[in-house]
């Protein structure tokens with residue numbers, strides 16, 4: 001083996017070694033961006049919460065209240081239209097869900113959405129500390145209008 005080839009071989013080993021190291025320390029660095037959303041389903045919603053009935057009818061008044069609460073408390077992460085593109089979203093490790101994704105939203109009950117908003121899941125805050133239950137139901141009613 002000529003010394004030039006040996007140098008190339010050593011460089012090759014060094015580069016592969018570095019990539020393997022990065023891969024182990026930062027597994028997300030080599031993952032397809034699309035894999036992220038499915039993987040981040042870290043919610044563990046209890047069955048009893050899924051069965052909770054929404055006590056507030058989705059009237060225009062309720063949806064309007066939900067909309068203004070959303071603009072105040074949620075849009076900075078979820079975006080004005082719920083697409084997950086609010087100004088803070090870029091900085092978050094776990095991205096806000098796309099609340100306009102019909103396939104994802106339609107399989108969830110109102111109780112399930114209520115529970116997620118109330119309990120949060122970092123970096124999503126737990127709004128039971130900030131909002132009254134009826135305000136969270138207004139938010140649920142509003143969110144339902146985003147995924148139509």
Ligand code: HEC
Nearest residue numbers: 040042073074077094095096097113116117121123124139
């Ligand atoms: C600091 C940023 C932030 C704020 C503020 C925030 N969220 Fe979230 N939200 C997130 C993130 C991040 C997720 C995804 C969490 C996960 O998948 O583990 C999420 C997930 C959700 C989900 C679940 C979506 C799904 O795919 O099942 C709902 C519903 C939701 N948020 C509603 C709200 C509402 C309503 C508000 C305002 C009252 C709000 N969020 C405020 C960051 C935020």
